[in-house]
Amino acid sequence: MQRRTFMMFIGTRPEIIKMAPVFKALTQQGEQVCVVHSGQHDSMAQGLYDFFGMPPDVSIDLHRKSPSLAHLTTSLLDAMEDVLNTHRADAVVVQGDTSTAMVGALVAYYHDLPVAHVEAGLRTWQREPFPEEKNRELIGRLAYWHFPPTPQARRNLLQEHIPAQHIYEVGNTVIDAALMARDRLAGDSAADPALHAPDLGSFLDAMQDRKLLLVTAHRRENWGQPIRRIAQAVSELLRQHPEVVAVWPVHPNPAVRKDIRSALEAIDEDVRARLCLTEPADYPSLIDLLSRCVFTLTDSGGIQEEASAFAKPVLVARESTERQELVDAGGAVLVGTDIASIVAHAHAHALLTDATLYQSMQLDSSPFGDGHSGQRIANILGSDEGAMPQNPS
Numbered sequence: 448m449q450r451r452t453f454m455m456f457i458g459t460r461p462e463i464i465k466m467a468p469v470f471k472a473l474t475q476q477g478e479q480v481c482v483v484h485s486g487q488h489d490s491m492a493q494g495l496y497d498f499f500g501m502p503p504d505v506s507i508d509l510h511r512k513s514p515s516l517a518h519l520t521t522s523l524l525d526a527m528e529d530v531l532n533t534h535r536a537d538a539v540v541v542q543g544d545t546s547t548a549m550v551g552a553l554v555a556y557y558h559d560l561p562v563a564h565v566e567a568g569l570r571t572w573q574r575e576p577f578p579e580e581k582n583r584e585l586i587g588r589l590a591y592w593h594f595p596p597t598p599q600a601r602r603n604l605l606q607e608h609i610p611a612q613h614i615y616e617v618g619n620t621v622i623d624a625a626l627m628a629r630d631r632l633a634g635d636s637a638a639d640p641a642l643h644a645p646d647l648g649s650f651l652d653a654m655q656d657r658k659l660l661l662v663t664a665h666r667r668e669n670w671g672q673p674i675r676r677i678a679q680a681v682s683e684l685l686r687q688h689p690e691v692v693a694v695w696p697v698h699p700n701p702a703v704r705k706d707i708r709s710a711l712e713a714i715d716e717d718v719r720a721r722l723c724l725t726e727p728a729d730y731p732s733l734i735d736l737l738s739r740c741v742f743t744l745t746d747s748g749g750i751q752e753e754a755s756a757f758a759k760p761v762l763v764a765r766e767s768t769e770r771q772e773l774v775d776a777g778g779a780v781l782v783g784t785d786i787a788s789i790v791a792h793a794h795a796h797a798l799l800t801d802a803t804l805y806q807s808m809q810l811d812s813s814p815f816g817d818g819h820s821g822q823r824i825a826n827i828l829g830s831d832e833g834a835m836p837q838n839p840s
Contacts, residue, residue: 450477450478450479451478451479451537451538452478452479452480452481452535452536452537452538453473453478453479453480453481453536453537453538453539453540453563453828454480454481454483454530454531454534454536454538454539454540454555454560455469455470455480455481455482455483455539455540455541456483456485456527456539456540456541456547456548456550456551457482457483457484457485457503457542457547458484458485458486458487458488458523458545458546458547458548459487459488459492459545459547460488460491460492460495460730461542461543461545461621461748461749462542462543462545462547462548463492463495463496463499463501464495464499464621464624464730464749465542465543465565465566465619465620465621465624465749466501466540466542466565466620467499467501467620467624467627467821468620468623468624468627468820468821468822469540469542469565469620469821469824469825470482470499470501470821471499471500471501471821472821472822472824472825472826473825473828473829475825476825476826476829478825478828478829481504481505481534481535481536482496482501482502482503482504482505483503483504483505483506483507483527483530483534484496484503484505484506484507485507485509485523485526485527485547485550485551486506486507486508486509486526487509487519487523487545487546487547491727491729494729494730495729495730498628498729498730498731499624499627504534505530505534507523507526507527507530509522509523509526510522516546516578519546520546520549520550523546523547523550523551524550524553524554527550527551527554528554528557531554531555531558531560536555536558536560537560538555538560538561538562538563538591538828539551539552539555539560539561539562539563540562540563540565540828541555541562541563541564541565541586541590542564542565542566542620543565543566543569543579543583544566544569544579544580544582544583544586545579545582546578546582548564548582548583548586549582549583549585549586552564552585552586552589552590553585553589555589556589561591561592561836562586562589562590562591562592563590563591563592563594563824563828564586564587564590564592564593564594565594565620565824566594566595566596566600566619566620566621567583567586567587567590567593567594567595567600567604567614568583568587568593568595568596568599568600568601568602568603568604568614569583569595569596569600569603569748569769569770570583570584570600570603570769571767571768571769573767575668575765575766575767576666576667576668576748576765576769577667577668580769584607587604587607587609590613591613591836592613592615592827592828593609593613593614593615594615594616594617594820594824594827595614595615595616595617596616596617596618596619596815596816596820597616597618597619597772597814597815598616599771599772600616601614601616615823615824615827617816617820617823617824617827618815618816618817618819618820618823619752619815619816619820620816620820620821620824621749621752621753621756621815621816622752622753622755622756622813622815622816622817622818622820623816623818623819623820623821625734625737625752625753625756625757626756626818628730628731628734629734629738629756629757631731632731632734632735642731642732642735643728643732643735644725644726644728644732646723646725647694647723647725647728647732650692650694650723650725651694651739654692654721657690657691657692657721658688658690658691658692658741658799659691659692659693659694659736659739659740659741660681660684660691660692660693660694660740660741660742660743660744660795661693661694661695661736661737661740661742661743661744661745661750662677662681662693662694662695662743662744662745663695663696663698663743663744663745663746663747663750664677664695664698664703664707664744664745664746664764665698665700665703665746665747666746666747666765668765669746669764669765669784670700670702670703670706671702671706673764673784674703674706674707674710674784675706675707675709675710676710676784676785676786676789677744677746677764677784677789678706678707678710678711679710679711679786680744680784680786680789680790680795681693681695681722681744682710682711682714682718682719682722683786683790684789684790684795684796685718685721685722686714686715686718687790687796688796688799689717689721690799691721691741691799692721692722692723693721693722693723694723694725694736694740695707695722695723695724695725696725696726696727696728696733697724697725697726697727698727699726699727707724708724711724733750733753734753737750737753737754737757737759738757740759741759741760741798741799741805742754742759742760742761742762742795742798742805742808743759743760743761743762744762744764744782744789744795745761745762745763745764746763746764746765748768748769748770751763751768751770751773751779752770752773752813752815754778755773755778755779755810755813755814755815756813756815758778758809758810758811759809760778760779760780760798760805760808760809761773761778761779761780761808762779762780762782762789762794762795762798763779763780763781763782764782764783764784764789765781765783765784766781766783767781768781770815772814772815773814773815775814776810776814777807777808777810778808778809778810778814779808780794780808782794782795
């Protein structure tokens with residue numbers, strides 16, 4: 448079969464991580480891959496591209512003048528249209544549910560190019576998460592190849608009448624990436640002082656004999672009062688458990704930072720000393736934190752998956768999750784953002800005091816994948832089974 452050019456539209460930190468195994472597998476089997484960085488996340492992107500050896504062939508400068516989703520969408524549409532008008536592509540690959548992925552699939556459709564959707568079929572069947580839930584539904588109507596990570600995601604696509612012959616259950620590439628990163632850090636020595644930001648490195652050194660809780664919260668539905676409750680729950684947990692310390696890489700959004708800091712203003716000095724609010728962790732730093740932590744409290748879908756690669760229990764600070772498989776397998780609990788629910792004896796407190804419960808949430812294997820998902824996707828796209836449609840639209 449003639450070698451083809453696959454254009455990858457990538458814009459955010461999670462997309463870089465989850466596309467890296469697909470990029471690696473496609474290039475290793477001789478396919479041409481054109482990586483387009485959309486600029487949706489910029490400051491935290493380049494280090495990840497370098498870490499995975501995946502330099503962008505094209506980088507878009509969005510010149511964003513407004514934080515509105517409509518402005519982001521129209522800016523991406525114009526920019527991606529220009530890219531497809533000036534660079535050859537036989538197919539487009541997108542991942543997940545970001546604005547970059549949705550607009551990339553749409554502009555590819557306008558150009559009669561088939562779309563491959565990595566991590567297809569995730570659903571909560573609710574409005575939240577907004578706007579991701581509708582983004583992934585829309586991509587599902589535009590894609591030609593659908594790569595769901597789990598049996599449930601495959602069933603979701605079939606329920607939406609996606610033809611079965613276009614659905615390939617492959618596992619989640621996030622597990623590939625996490626294991627790749629773990630192995631690389633082991634080879635490079637995770638003790639490298641440059642692994643963490645200086646404040647975080649000093650905190651970890653000073654608190655290395657304590658139990659570590661990793662906290663992340665950034666989702667739009669948690670902005671405002673919910674994220675303040677999460678911060679208050681973390682401080683209460685630290686107050687009740689002097690043996691515990693917490694690391695919270697804080698999202699760069701100014702409103703999120705203000706809410707977190709205002710919620711922590713009144714906490715006791717000794718409790719505050721055991722909480723490290725730090726800048727967003729780059730990927731190697733985050734993987735090291737996941738390997739060190741006792742469990743994680745998060746509203747991030749990606750961290751739910753990555754934690755499962757290291758058998759770490761997860762408390763999900765949301766009312767629903769599109770990664771329900773981890774909840775069903777016993778590796779995660781939905782705790783929402785209510786302070787009592789997070790700290791309750793059935794949740795964080797129990798994980799710190801009940802060894803039997805803790806061990807029951809340490810899964811022997813991740814429900815999301817086995818570390819070979821990227822290769823499966825590349826095998827399908829590069830085979831006769833993945834042949835280009837004659838009329839993709």
